[in-house]
Structures are given as C-alpha cells and as structure tokens.
Amino acid sequence: MSTILLYCLLAAVVALVAGLVVGRQLAGKARQDLEGQAQARAQQLLQEAEEKGNRIRDERIQQSKDKNRQQRNEFEQESRRLKAELEAELTQRRQGVMEQEQGIKKLTETTQKQLEQLQRKEKELEGAREKNQADTQQLRDKIEDQNEKRRAAHEATLAELKQKEEEADAQLHAVQRQLETVANLTAAEAREQLVESLKNEAQLQAGAFIKDTVAQAKLTATKDAKKIVLETIQRTASEHAIENCVSVFNIESDDIKGKIIGREGRNIRALEAATGVEVIVDDTPEAIIISGFDPVRREIARLSLHLLVKDGRIHPARVEEIVAKTTKKIEEEIIEIGEKTVIDLGIHGLHPELVRMVGRMRFRSSYGQNLLQHSREVANLCATMAAEMGLDVKKAKRAGLLHDIGKVSSEEPELPHAILGMEMAKKYKEHPDVVNAIGAHHDEMEMTAMISPLVQACDAISGSRPGARREMMESYIKRLKQLEETAGAFKGVNQCFAIQAGRELRVMVDAENVTDERAAELSFEISQKIEKEMQYPGQIKITVIREMRSVAYAK
Template identity: 80%
Template sequence: MPNYIIYIVLAAVVALVAGVLLGRRLAGKARHDHEAQAQARAQQLLQEAEAQANRTRDERIQQSKDKFRTLKNEFEQESKRQKQALEQELTERRATVVEQEQSIKRLTETTQKQLEQLQRKEQDLDNLREKLQMEAQQQRERLDSQEEKRRLTLETQQAKLQQKEQDLDARVHDVQHQLETIANLSAAEAREQLVESLKNEAQIQASSYIKDVVAQAKLSATKDAKKVVLETIQRTAAEHAIENCVSIFNIESDDVKGKIIGREGRNIRALEAATGVEIIVDDTPEAIIISGFDPVRREVARLSLHLLVKDGRIHPARIEEIVAKTRKNIDEEIVEIGERTIIDLGIHGLHPELIKMVGRMRFRSSYGQNLLQHSREVANLCATMAAELGLNVKHAKRAGLLHDIGKVSTEEPELPHAILGMELAKKYKEHPDVINAIGAHHDEIEMTAMVSPLVQACDAISGSRPGARREMMESYIKRLKQLEETAVGFDGVLQCYAIQAGRELRVMVNAENVSDERAQELSYEISQKIEKEMQYPGQIKITVIREMRAVAYAK
C-alpha cells in the first residue's frame, strides 16, 4: 500500500479522533451551557415563585385583616343591637314587674277585705250556731224534763199495777176458798176457773204492755226525727238576702253622667233599648241606678256601663256593640258558675245543658230568694239527712240541686216547674230516683224513691227560714213577665221591656213593617189587651218606639 494512503488513513483516523474529541467537547460544553441555562431558569422560576408566594401571602394576610375588621364591625353592631334589645326587654320586664306588684297589691287589699268580710260572716255564723245550740240545749232539757215526768208517771202506774195484782191475788185466793167451801167445787174445777181467770188477766196486762211499748216507740221515733232535722239545720246554716230590682253603678265623677245621657238623651235611650232596663240618672252623688226585674238584664247593663265608661267612647253604635259582647260574656259566666257549683258540691257526670241551667239559677230568684243559693242549700241539707238515715248521699245531693231546674227552662212554661224539671232530668238521662224526687217535691206525682221525701222536706226547711222568701216579689215578677209577653204577640214588635216598676211598657217595633200611624194604633191595641187580660193597680204607660236607620256601605 502506498504511504500516502497510509497517511491519508492516519490523517482520517486522527481527524476522526479529533472530530470525536471535539464533538465530545462541544457536546459537553453545550450540555454544560444547557445545564447553566437550566439552573439559571430554575433559579429565576424559584425567585418568581418566591415573589408570587410573597405576594399571595401578603394578599391573603390583607384579606384576612379586612375580613377580621369586617367581622369585628359586624360583631360590634350585633352586640350593640343585642344590648339595646336586652335593655329594652329589661325595661319592659321592669314595667311588667311594677304592674304585677301593683296588681298583687290590689289583690292583697281585695283579699284582705274579703278576709275581713269572711271573718265577720264567720263571727255571725258562730253567733248563730251558739244561738241554735242554746235553743237545742233548751229543747233537749225540755225533752229530758218531759221524759223524766213520763218515767215518774210510768213508775207510779207500775206501782199501782203491782198493788192491783196483789189485790187480785187476794181476791183470787178468797174466791178459791169460797168456791171450795161454799160452792163445794172440786180442786180440778177450781183449778180450771183459776186458770181461766189468770189467762184473762194476762191478756189484759199484755194488751196494756203492748200499748205502752207502741207509744214509747212512736215517742222515740218522733224524738229521733226531730234530732236529725235539728242537727241538719245546725250543720247547714246559711245566710239569706232578699234580692231587689235595683242595682247601683258607682262612678268616679258626676261628669260621666253627661256622657252617659248623651246629646238630647240619645245615649241613655240607646242603652235602655239595648238592655231592657231603666237607667236613672239623678242627683245621687257618684252613682247611677239601674232598675229592672230581670237580674240578667241588670247585670248586662251594669257591665256594659263599666266597659263604656272605661273606654270613654259612648255613642249608640258603640253601646250596641258593647251590650252584645257583654251578653256573650254573661253566657260564658253562666257556664262557669254552673261548673264551679257542681265542683263545690262534688257532683260528677252532669249533662252540659243541666250545668248551664244550674249557672242560670244565679240570676233567678224564687219568692225573692236566690235560686242557686236555695238549690245549693237544699243539696247540702239532703246530703246531710241522707247520711244520717243511711240513704244514697250522691242521689240525694243531685236531686236537691236539680229540684227547681224547671224554673230556669224556657221549654213549655205552662207546665209546673216540678214536672218540667222532671222531664228535663229524663231527657238528660238522670237516675230514676233523682227524676222522681224532682217531680214529687210538690206532690205533683207519687213518691216512689227514698230520697223524694228528703228533697220535699229540705225544700221546705230552706224556704221557711226567716227572711228567706217573699211572696209579693214572686207575684210581682210574674206580673211584669206577663206584661211583656202580652205585647210581644203583635205583628212588627221586635222587643218589649217593662220598666218603671211595671208602670211603663216600652215596645220596640220594626220601622220597615210598622208606620207612624200603625205605631199609634199599636199602642192603643196593646193598652186594650192589657186592660182585658190583666189586673193591676193604677195605670200603665205604653210607649211604642219606631226608629228608622239608614245603612250604606262604601266599597
């Protein structure tokens, strides 16, 4: 091989080796430059990341500070509102506490007054009880004296009887001796005559002894019965007051009288027309008189006046609204009175309608005696007597409370109140003994239950107390009711009220159905009917009131 080729090959090899070395060097340099750039880039990115992190941290810290300030402001505002609300609530509670303290103070004063009244009543009751005990002691002493006299008389009679027996024995002995000596009788015949004589004498003595025992039993029974009645009256003593037809409404100032009368008397006329009572406004200081025979009407008028004076707005429309509201409240009060009465007496399972009638008794009177107080007393008397006699106390008390229930019913008023009460008791599923006691307490039906005579006796005991009843009051109220019912039967009459103690009859008519001319004719016709059907002293004024009202609605 030629040398130049070798040189060329060597040169190529050297060149190749040099190229390889140079390439490696260049590659290492490029790699070193690339690593330097990468490190610089990484350092730059790290610096940028740190800067971004610092900025983000500063922003988050600023946002946190802003949010903290916002929450702090909201918390301070909320705390301020809650503090104001608490202060307001505390103020209201303080006012409520003050009001309650005043109410408690008034209640304490009222309770103290009631306690004083109760103490006075207890003192009166103690005095009455002592008086009755003294009378009972005197009665017992008289009975003991009579018993002692009867015992002495009986001993005297026994001594006389023994003397007669001795005389009789002596006579029998003489007769036997005479029969044996004079009549020449045998011992057997004499014995037979003697036995017959002794037998007749024994029959006579037995008859006399039986009569004495029967008389002694009757005397003991009468004494025991009187004792039961006397002890029952003593244990069930009660006060009685005669209700009248007048109620007093007290006012703070006489200036209120002018508001009640109203312009040209329109307010007082509206009040009288709505309640059916007579309002008397005279010179009596700080008082207005409410007159009417119906206690419910008087109570409605009194409460309505109280609400009107308290409100201050007194005009015809307001009067009618208050009277309607008061009547509703009175109905609720009647139910409450009935429930309280049966709870006080321990009576259970009474029908709601009978409870309502019991409450209505509070506003009714019988011969001037309050019907509810009378019925409560009869119930207590019946319970006491039934306990003494070993009868059913629950039935006796129930019958005593309901015995006059027919007097407050509006159904079939022409029936006697005992029969009407008996029908009501049947209607509401009362016990047969209670039904019979109600119907028989005035002898309208035959008594078949043991509690019936108790109810009759206790009704008489309650009504016969001094001052408990007054016959004239009952007949007076019946006459006023008959006077009102006489005018209600005419066409066009809406309401009718007897006032002025029955001297005036006010008739409210429908203005749409009754003209002015017809109103005059109606007053004359009513007066003629009253003259024909009723008996009364003096004269009765008939006033027909026709009021025209125009009503329209704005929409």
C-alpha cells in the same frame, strides 16, 4: 426757511411741553379738588349713614321696648287668667276632695253601723246557737228521763203481768177444783173453759199494752225527728241575700254622664233598647241607677256600661256591639258558676245543660231569696239529714240542688216548676229517686223515694227562716213577666221590656211589618188587653217604638 421751520417746531415742542406741564399741574389740582370733594362727600355720607343708623337703632330699640312691653302685658294677662283658672280648678278640686271626704266619712259611718249590726247579729246568732244547744241538751235530758220512766213503767208492767199470771194460775187451780166438785166436769173440759177466759183477758190486756207502746213509739219518733231537724239546722248555717230590682253603677266624674246620655239621648236609648232595662241618670253624685226586674239584664247593662266608659267610644253602634259581647260573657260566667257550684258540693256526672241551669240560678230569686243559695242550702240540709237517717247522701244532695231547676227553664212555663224540673231531670237521665224527689217536693205527685220527704222538709226549712223570703217580690216579678208576655203575644212585636217598676211597658216592633198607624193601634190594643187580664196599681204607660234602619255596604 428751514431754520424758521426748525424754530417753529422747536417752539411747538416747547409749547407742547409747557402745555403738558401746565395740564399735569391743572390735572393734579383738579384731582386734589376731586379728592377733597370725594372725601367731603364720603364724610357727609358717613355722617348721614351714622345718623340714619342711630335713628334706625333708636326706632328698633323703641319698637323692641314697645313689643317687650306688649308681650309683658300679654304675659301678665295670661298669667292672671291661668292663675284664676288654677285657683278655680283648685277650689273645685278642694270642694271635690271635701265632698269625697264627706262621702268617705258617710261611708265609714255606714260601714261602722253595718259592722255594729253584724256584731250584734253575731251575738244574737251566738246566743241563739247557745240557746239551741241548751234546748237540745234539755230535750235530750228530758228524752232520757222519759225513757227511764218508760223503762221503769215497763218493768212495773212486767211485774204486774207476772203477778196477774200467778193469780190466774191460782184461780185456775181453784176453778178447776170447783168445776171438778160442783159441775162434775173433767179436767180437760175445765181447762178449755179456763184457757178461753184467760185468752180473752190476755188479748184485752195485750191490746191495751200494744196501744200504749205504739203511742209511746210515735211520741219518741216525733221527738227524734225534731232532734234531727234541729241538729241539721245548727250544722248548716248560711246567709240570706234579698235581691232587689236596682243596681248602682259608680263613675269617677259626673262629666261621663253626658257621654252616656249622648246627643239628644241616643246613646242611653240604644243601651235601654239593647238590654231591656231602664238607665236613670239624675243628680246622684258619681252614680248611675240601672233599674230592671231581671238580674241578668241588669248585670249585662252594668258590665256594658263599664266597658263603654273604659273604652271612651260611646255611640249606638258601639253600644250594641258591647252588649252582644257582654251577653256572651255572661253566658260563659253562668256556666262557670254552675261548674263551681257542683264542684263545691261534690256532685259529679251532671249533664252540661243542668250545670248551665244551676249557674242561671245565681241570677234568679224566689220570693226575694237567691235561688242558687237556696238550692245549695237545701242540698247541704238534705245531705246532713240523709247521713243522720242512714240514706244515700249523694242522691239526697243531688236532689236538693236540682229541686227548683224548673224555675230557670224557659220551656213550657204553664207547667208547675216542680213538674217541669222533674221532666228536665228525666230528660237528662237523672236517677228515678232524684226525679221523684224533684217532682214531689210540693205534693204535686206521689212520693215513691225515701229522699223525697227529705227534699220537701229541707226546702221548707230553708224557705221558712226569718227574713229569707219576701212574698211581694215574687208576685211583683210575676206581674212584670206577665206584662212582657201579654205584649209579646201581638203580631209584629220583636221585644218587650217592663221598666219604671212596672209603670211603663216599652214595646219594640218590626218596622217592615208594622206601619206608624198600626203602631198607634197596637199600643191601644195592648193597653186594652192589660186592663182586661191583669190587676195592677195605678196606671201603665205603653210605649211602642218603631225604628227604621237602612244598611248598605260599599265595596
């Protein structure tokens, strides 16, 4: 039994070993099959991955080619557009350069013409100077000849008087003898009668001689005065500047005109309201016209435009700020001009207010003649003539500079400028001779100083030179000022500006005190008053502007 069990166990062990061997072989075969399948699968996956990679690579390459083609097309289109823009800009710049060349050519031609005119004027002036010198020399020679003739005539008269005296002595002796023999008169009585007769005859002859001498002296004095005036004019030669009512503001490009005008014209309206001038923006290339009869206003507008264009920020608030700064700068420049003028002329101790008024003369014209240049010329003429006549040169020069100071004063405009200037000079402690010369240079008061007729004569010399003055300019400016004063007299009016060469009057009113209905009535009332009180050509447009501003501050 045990042997059977042993055999059974042994058979089981053998079967187990055989099963293990067979299982291992089967497992190895299965493993080899699995490895083959895995390798086949891996090979297939690798092949599929390679095909997919090639396909993706081909797609990416194609996409890159399409994208490159699209970018190339876009680049070519952008290049063509930029090329067209560059060609257009180049054409525009070339045209601008051609226009500038034409402008430079025109400017060169104009400059050449002006140079030729200046040369011609210099030749004419040189000829006139030579002619004046020749006339002066001829006048001197003539005066010397006349003096020689008068001297010879005087000597002949003395000889004739001496001969008559001798004849009178002989007659005296004869009469004396005759009286003694015929009339039985004493020598003393005869002498008295003879002396009386000779006395009457001598008085008649002396009166005639004195009359001739006085007439000759008057003729000589007139000629000497003419000689002094001629020499003074020759020694004091100055240019003459005719002021006009238009200033030109040059700009680099016409694109700036749009910024100056602003949206719906608000910038240019703000500038006109702040300065009181008319700003004309038209088709004139690279230029803006500033029109106004007051030179100070035009200069303020021109400098304000320059600062605004340079800064680039142009809007109504900025315009008002710049105009306020420019006005202050102009006042400082006026004082500087006055100080430079008195230093150039060698005038010392002038009151600061008078110095400021002398500077204001630079921006004032009288009959088209610049007032400061006219006053400087009168001062130099007075100094030259005073030196020739032995008078006080410093007083004469001082009075000549200040003689028209009343024209730049805003006080008491109803007074004549000579009287107003005299009152101002008296107020600022000027010498009485200077005060009298200022007040009497238009014969509006009696001359009491020796320099007074000098100032009057030199004022006439400076103003009467050919081309120095224009009467129409003075009357035109007076009419424009009268326009502004007429409108400014109405209640509620803040500012008045005469523009368009006097064809339009712009009136700024107080929005708090003047309603819209009152503004319409005010324009009608001003027009009626102008029609009644003034004379003017054509018609005048009255524009009343009522502007309401609301200001608040956030804190």
